[in-house]
Amino acid sequence: MLALLAGPGLTACSSPPPAPPRQPVVVETSVSTRYYPVRGTTTPAVFAAIDANGPVETSGQRALGLTSAEWKLNSGDVDVRAVPCVFPSLTVTLHLVVMLPRHETPDDLPADLRDRWERFVARVAAHEQRHVDIYLEGAKAMKAPLEATRTAVSCADVEKAIDAAWRAQQADIERAQAEFHAEDETRARSEREALQARLDGTRAQLEPVDAEIRRLNADLADLRRQVDAGRADLVAQHNALAGRRGALAQEYNRLVADANGLIDALNWAR
Numbered sequence: 001m002l003a004l005l006a007g008p009g010l011t012a013c014s015s016p017p018p019a020p021p022r023q024p025v026v027v028e029t030s031v032s033t034r035y036y037p038v039r040g041t042t043t044p045a046v047f048a049a050i051d052a053n054g055p056v057e058t059s060g061q062r063a064l065g066l067t068s069a070e071w072k073l074n075s076g077d078v079d080v081r082a083v084p085c086v087f088p089s090l091t092v093t094l095h096l097v098v099m100l101p102r103h104e105t106p107d108d109l110p111a112d113l114r115d116r117w118e119r120f121v122a123r124v125a126a127h128e129q130r131h132v133d134i135y136l137e138g139a140k141a142m143k144a145p146l147e148a149t150r151t152a153v154s155c156a157d158v159e160k161a162i163d164a165a166w167r168a169q170q171a172d173i174e175r176a177q178a179e180f181h182a183e184d185e186t187r188a189r190s191e192r193e194a195l196q197a198r199l200d201g202t203r204a205q206l207e208p209v210d211a212e213i214r215r216l217n218a219d220l221a222d223l224r225r226q227v228d229a230g231r232a233d234l235v236a237q238h239n240a241l242a243g244r245r246g247a248l249a250q251e252y253n254r255l256v257a258d259a260n261g262l263i264d265a266l267n268w269a270r
Contacts, residue, residue, distance in 0.1 A: 024087060025146045027139050029094045031132055035102035041109055043267050046117065055099040064270060065124040066099045067131040073166055085155035090146055090162070094139045098128050116268050130180055138173035145169060192269045199262040206255045209248055216245040 036053045040046040055066035076089035101121060103109065109117055145168065149161035223238040 023089075024150065025090045025092065025143045027092045027094070027143055029096070029136055029139055031096045031098065031136075033098045033100060035100055038101045038103045039105070041113065043113065043116075043264055046103075046113075047267065050101060054101070064101065065128045067128045067135070068097045068099075069135055070095045070097075071170070073162075075162070085158045087150040087158060092139060092142050092146070094135060096132055096135055098132060100125055100128065116264070120268050127184060130184075131177060134176045134180060135173060138169060138176065141172075142166070142169045188269065192266060195262055195266050195269060199259060199266065202255055202259045202262060206252065206259065209252045209255065213245060213248050213252060216241055216248065220245060 036055065038046060038049045038053065040049050050064065051062055054062045054064060057063050057066065072091075072093040074091045074093070101124060103117060103121075106114060106117065142165075145165040146162060149158060149165055220238065220241050223234050223241065227234050227238055
């Protein structure tokens, strides 16, 4: 038996720990956020800026926000002579870019408009975050089906299996994105329809009030002429009609304010 002793001033050398085995499939993801500028201190001006500067979808339409995905699938070297074929190491790379609106001078917005803007931006960000989540969940789900392709014998079969698994997972992700879009659009459409129904009801209330005010205006003008001509007995009737007209005017102004608020809410419900 031989023993190796370390002398004074020397230390025993140890070999570095073995590197951990490389995983057959590695998923790497990243998410970055960019912003497009929005200006304006009125609702029409804000949405004019969004329409001018917002991201463009593949369909060519302007969007409020947009999540774009860049996929890559890289494989290690494959020994085509090996039987069965040695499964290559695979790296799935997903880079997501989220585009969101950002007002350049939010402090210039009136208080009510700033509140609408903040809620609007939060809704757009939440919508795009759901797209991000679907992509990330889909990328993570790719690992198992890609690893399952190792059961193939020939390298040609391995390549076919990898391609089939890759395409199937991509299709699942796009299907999930389309389902989310349909659900979100249904929710938004329902919200807009509810607002439109309230607006229609308010406008329906405005019409008879406006007609009654116009009738009272005509009656008051006629009574005013008669009072000015000396009919003092009509003063009380004139004043009663004036009081009625004043109450209707207040109701009319309230309904107009409600209608304008609903119109503004409809403009932001996109």
